[in-house]
Amino acid sequence: MYDKVIWPEQYDPKLSALYALNDIDVKAPPEVVWRLLVDAENWSSYFPPEDRVKILTGESELATGTRFSRVTVGFPMTLNVTEYEPFTRLSWATTVDGDETGSSAYHGWVITPTDDGCHVLTEETQQGAFFVEELGRKYPGALYRYHQDWVERLARAAEAEVANRSA
Numbered sequence: 351m352y353d354k355v356i357w358p359e360q361y362d363p364k365l366s367a368l369y370a371l372n373d374i375d376v377k378a379p380p381e382v383v384w385r386l387l388v389d390a391e392n393w394s395s396y397f398p399p400e401d402r403v404k405i406l407t408g409e410s411e412l413a414t415g416t417r418f419s420r421v422t423v424g425f426p427m428t429l430n431v432t433e434y435e436p437f438t439r440l441s442w443a444t445t446v447d448g449d450e451t452g453s454s455a456y457h458g459w460v461i462t463p464t465d466d467g468c469h470v471l472t473e474e475t476q477q478g479a480f481f482v483e484e485l486g487r488k489y490p491g492a493l494y495r496y497h498q499d500w501v502e503r504l505a506r507a508a509e510a511e512v513a514n515r516s517a
Contacts, residue, residue, distance in 0.1 A: 355441060355458030355473040356433065366475035367482045372497040373471040378508035380437040380461045380468045386507055387440055387459055388412040390420075396507035397500050399423075412440065419447075423496070425484070429457075437461060446480050453478025467512075470504065472497055 352373070363369040376383055386396065388411040394401035402421035406428075409416050414434040420427055426447040433441035441458035457474040474493060476485065485492050 352462045352469050352471055353439075353460050354471065355456075355460060356439070357458075357475070358432070358443075358456065361443075361454075361456035361475045361477070363473070363475050366477050368476040368486055368493055369474070370494040370497050371471070371473045372494065372501050373469060374501045374505050375464065375466065375469050376505040376508050377467040378505075378512045380463055382508045382511050383461055383468055383470055383504065384437045384440075386504055386511075390418055397503045399496070399499075412442075418442075423484075423492075432456075433458065446478075449478070449480045451479035453480035453482075455481065467508075470501055472501060 354371075357363065386393075390403045390412050391405060393403055400420065400422070404419050405412070406417045406419055407415070412418070412431050412434070414431055416431040418429050418431075420429065427444050428447055429442045429444045431440070431442045433439050438461055439459065441456065444455040444457065446453050453476070455474055455476040458472065460471045462469045462471070474497065476493065
């Protein structure tokens, strides 16, 4: 049994308009996956859609309290890291810049060691009119597909890093 995201009450999946869970087994240690996740400004090195990420609070990588921005599927967003447990848990809350409906999201990552490397699980909930319209009505299933692509590319990047080290 793998751990799951620890939800702040307002982001509980039972109360959210949209929810996605994606997971994958990775043949790389948690530390390798972790380095790729906290290096947010370089996510595009393995996941090209995340090519507009900027840490706003001066850190070189994500940490507790880090504020960062990203443009996801054409929409600018501001994010705040709310949970940071090295090599194990990383979560952030998201608001959509300029959205007057108060839409928000919560995205968490959980890394669990396994005999062959680690298991990576990511979950996200979204609330509010913006997300319901964009990802619920216009593009149903898009959140799940986007995250599935992300976890698969993350796994390949981590496994390639391990392979390059041992070559």
